[in-house]
Amino acid sequence: MKAAGTGKSPGGRAKKASAAPDVRFVQGNEACVQGALYAGLNFFAGYPITPSTEIAEHLAELLPRKDGVFIQMEDEIGSMCAVCGAALAGAKAMTATSGPGFSLKQEAIGYACMAEIPCVIVNVQRGGPSTGLPTKVAQGDVMQTRWGTHGDHSIVVLTASSVQDIFEITVEGFNISEIYRTPVVLLFDEVVGHMRERLIVPPQGELSVVDRLYTEVKAGVNYHPYLPREDGRLPVSDFGGVHRYNVTGLFHDIFGFPTENPDQVNKLIHHLVDKIENRAHLLARWKEYHLEDAEHIIISYGASARSARHLVEGRRSKGDRIGLLDLQTLWPFPAQLIREKTAHAKNVFVVEMNMGQITTQVKQAVVTPNRVFLVNRMDGMLVTPTDIGTVMRTVEGRGF
Amino acid sequence: MALKNYIRERFFPHIWCPGCGHGIVLNALLHTADTLGLERSSLCMVSGIGCSARISGYVDFHSMHTMHGRALACATGLKLARPSLNVFVPMGDGDATAIGGNHFIHACRRNIDLTAIVLNNRIYGMTGGQFSPLSGRGIVATTAPYKNIDEPFDIVNLALGAGATFVARTTAFHVREIASLLKQAVQHKGISVLEVLVQCPTYFGRKNKEGGAVEMMELYRDHTAPLGSAKLAENPSLIPRGVFRSEERPEYCEEYAKVIARAKE
Amino acid sequence: MERYRVLMSGSGGQGVITMAIILAEAACIYEGRTAIQSQSYGPEARGGATRSDVIISDGPIFFPKVLQPNCLVALTNEASAKYLPLIRPGGICLYDSDLVQLDMRVDARGQGLPMHRAVLEEFGKVQVFNICVLGALAGLTGAVSLQSLELALKSRFAPAQFEGNRKALLLGAMLAAPLAGASLY
Known part of the structure; x- marks a missing residue:
């Protein structure tokens, strides 16, 4: 077979490892779980919904073994909110759902965009609108991932067509969410989520994993949580750390405090959109x-x-x-x-x-x-x- | 530590109306933190939307000002991810029991170690005086110009029914009582729900002929009575204040630690 | 290059999907071939029609569904009525001769075996019926080897359950032995 090329991936393969390959025969949903754990997931909040439920089920089993948190929330809204809270406390956090639940999460996805909270949202698509076709395939949520939450914003949405690709794109999704401090949507569908095929889990270290970028500002020195560095990145300080600051869904200044100052509002909305749209070429996979x-x-x-x-x-x-x-x-x-x-x-x-x-x-x-x-x-x-x-x-x- | 070390002075003056009861609760909260000698970086405040939610901006805690009704859900994730944090969740009556009602009952049920403070002024203040699930029948609001026909919730009973392990009520008139109940709430392991009746002279008092802040606080003085008091026994129509429940039950974060232990067996 | 397009069908609770997963896993993990398993299902966990597709090939597989099976497994009358018309000319249909009355009007080979009855006689219960079917299917078509299936069973089941499953697998293979090596075409 000729001419099988792959889009450039700055994540890339960091180094060759020599351990025996970890070969599995799994569903796409499970590959997503494995990719998330590979990327360092340690917090999952979810709510049961077909056809994404296997993701929650596998993580309920696997996360506690790695000292991670799994919580089944009271609804999809709560799941997305818990993800936002956990991410501010330092967790690599994810939720998973399908169309109806994805609709409910939009409010808190917008909050994550505005407050620049890194997190990952999986949507395993089924037929819609409304309850639609719970067990059947569709790809009708493409526009919803882009414009589901209100107001001008930008967001990263990734997808995959095989079980192996789901693993790798999930790792990428976490990396991108960390680098750009943005929610990343992994938009899969019922067919790739549920079908089983070969998955080779690379040894830890083979795919690069981006960790959270922490501020170097010392205790007692003014820390500006929303003042981007020259390269556009926003070093963070966890809730519970030495820097106490405000996080809000309102337009805010560099301290995270609400503002209606037109200059500051204008600057923030441009930052939120530009940090993603101006890097479309870097984000293309x-x-x-x-x-x-x-x-x-x-x-x-x-x-x-x-x-x-x-x-x-x-x-x-x-x-x-x-x-x-x-x-x-x-x-x-x-x-x-x-x-x-x-x-x-x-x-x-x-x-x-x-x-x-x-x-x-x-x-x-x-x-x-x-x-x-x-x-x-x-x-x-x-x-x-x-x-x-x-x-x-x-x-x-x-x-x- | 000096009391003012617990606030972010540069963000004052606050946005609340003259006569609003929210500042009284903030004051009691600061005193509680000071009395208990709580370390600021161990304190976290998560709030929703509304007048009450703005408290989170004024305290020098880790503060997360979230979405309408969603404070408890955000706080649940935050607390589980970092159980060492001492998390306060101030909410308005509409915030906690209307749009956030589902999160409220489930946080109570889970018994997760959060301190939920419901500032109940029986009105949506920030949007200009619409009736809330706590307004009750006969109240006049901008969305109930011919008097409200909705039955109200009782926050204490709601929390008790949902399984909260510490439930208390007081009012903005009883300043020392707020601090004392808050202290117990903070020290309680598990979910604590403290309802504080607070006056909204601007939108509730004016429209419902309860007068200004002073008259409204006099109502709190005259129309409430401590649990177990002779005053309450004589007049059961008064609103009871005090601790309605304080009991030990497995706390969610501690139970989750056991899940981790079982998973590793 | 032989490509097996297997459509397994029955009712919820018969273990149709488990059977399909084990078949595909045996081919993928233990024979190093390409295999894809997928399923279509309704809201019921028990009863209702269940279908699972398995494709096994020595080359890459892109389209993951089976549109025209060359090998159909039917464990209920409803399933055989629904899926028999899809079978490729010259294909094979393995069915349970007690559970299914096959109305064979298509150009394919129907192969009924009393698998359900044999399992009931041997084990006194039907839990391992699906594994017996798998043994018969492997014996009949050679889609995967019995050894690979055994390895797949071993990795999936606790040691206590494995022995019963292995026996059921061999029971199926024995039932199919007189017809073994049946070509798909």
């Missing part, structure tokens, strides 16, 4: 297959990308010039990447299980938006290679 000479490019993500890959590999073997861009960063949207990769494509097909949430973004990014076509499926079933082929046949006027 993707996998690409056969793009170099592709006339037809499929853009997909999550479980849908597996169907796309199936089709692409089959048709490549028959000589068709077709390639796949499997997105792992959905937000900030990697518009630059997409513009570059599709520069010479005749047609772009976006395969997703919603009514075109990423398709509209792709149309805005490419040079010829009228050559971007949506392939979707909305009935709770995984979009198939045949579904993709049918749309391609319509567009091209021939079978492939």
Whole structure:
């Protein structure tokens, strides 16, 4: 198989380790748990919901063994709030849910954006809106991850299309949440969350893990919790440490104290958005297959990308010039990447299980938006290679 | 330590109206911390939204000003992640029992070691005088111009029913009692719920013909009585004050430590 | 390169999903092949139709679901009625000859074995029925070896349960022995 490239990943592989490989046969949800623990997770608050419950179940078993905290809260709102509280006390904290619960968490996700609290939220998507299709697959929450909470803000959303990728992107998610002090959403779906396949857990140390950046300001010296360093990072002091400061969801000054001063408000909102949007190129993660000479490019993500890959590999073997861009960063949207990769494509097909949430973004990014076509499926079933082929046949006027 | 070391002086004057009872509770809180000699970096305050929630900005504790109703849920995560912290959670009546009602009963049920203070002024003050679950029938509010028809909660009974292990009530008139009850609440292992009736002359007193701050505090003096007192026995329609429950039960963080021990067996 | 697309079906509580996981795990972990297991399910934990898909291959697998099984396992009439029409021409359908009355109108080979009855006679209870089916499936198709399945069982079950499961596996394989090596095509 040729031309399997991987998007650059500053996290990267730090060093080669030589221990016997830890090979497992697990669900995507369990790979997420393993990735989170690898990244140093030590606090989880959750509430049962299909199809993400396995994450809570595994962590209820595994976290106490590592002196970590597992708590099942009274609701999804409380879970997200507890995550915020724990993160301020120094924990690497996570919650996991699906659509209906994700809706409830939005308030506290906004709080985490505003107060710059590092944390990870997993959403294993099912069919919606409302209670929707609890046990069936969909990818309808893409826009909700971006704009679910109110007000202008920015957020990082990552996804994955295999059990191994879920592990690695979960580690990345924690790292990004620490570096940028932002909530990171891991947006999976029922198919990759529930299917089992091979997972190789790398030895600790092989994937880099970013720890919290603490302030070097000594006790008794003024510490400004919300004054970013020159590189944009915000060194923290834990609740319980020597620095006592205020954290609020209101616009605040460098002390964390509420302010309505227009200058300070303006500065903060720009900081919150720019710290992520201006680094979209650094945050882009993707996998690409056969793009170099592709006339037809499929853009997909999550479980849908597996169907796309199936089709692409089959048709490549028959000589068709077709390639796949499997997105792992959905937000900030990697518009630059997409513009570059599709520069010479005749047609772009976006395969997703919603009514075109990423398709509209792709149309805005490419040079010829009228050559971007949506392939979707909305009935709770995984979009198939045949579904993709049918749309391609319509567009091209021939079978492939 | 000097009392003022427990506050962030540069953030004063505070935002509360003249005559508001919230400052009295803050004052009692500072005295409690001082009397007990609590170390500031071991103190944490988590609040929600509303007039009461602004207390957290004024104390020189680790302070987390969160979302409307969510203070107890945030505090639960914080406390579990760092059980050595002494966590205070001031809440308004709407904050604690309307939008935050679910978190309130579950924090009581879990018996996690937090000190919850409900500043009950029977009105939404910060938004301008709407009725709350504590207003009760017959009260006039901006959202009940023809008199409120909602039955009120009783915070003490709510906390008792939900399983809180320390439950007490007092009023803004009884300044020393607030400090004494707060002291017991802080020293209690497990959830402590202290209801303090506080006057809101601006939105409650004015609209309901209870007068200004002084008249409202006189009502607290005249319409309440200590538990077990002759005054209360003579007139059971008075609002009882004092400690309604103080009992030992397994505390959540300590129980969780046992979960860790079992998991490692 | 032979690719097994196995659709296992029955009712909730029969152990269909466990059976599928063990089959796929045996191929993936103990034979170093590519395997994917997935399942579709409804709100019921017991009763209702359960389905689990397993794909085993020597090459990569992208699309994780089985649309046209070349090997169908049906443990209830409801399951066989629902999934038999999906079977690939020339495929094989393993069913329990007491639990299922197969209405074989498709171009595939139906293979009924009295697995449920045999387990009941041997063990006096039906808990290990699914493992017996797994043994029969392995014997019938050679999708994975019995040794790999045994290793998968060993890693999954406590020593006390393992022996019973191993016996059930061998019982299934024995039932299938007269028909062993049946090709999928």
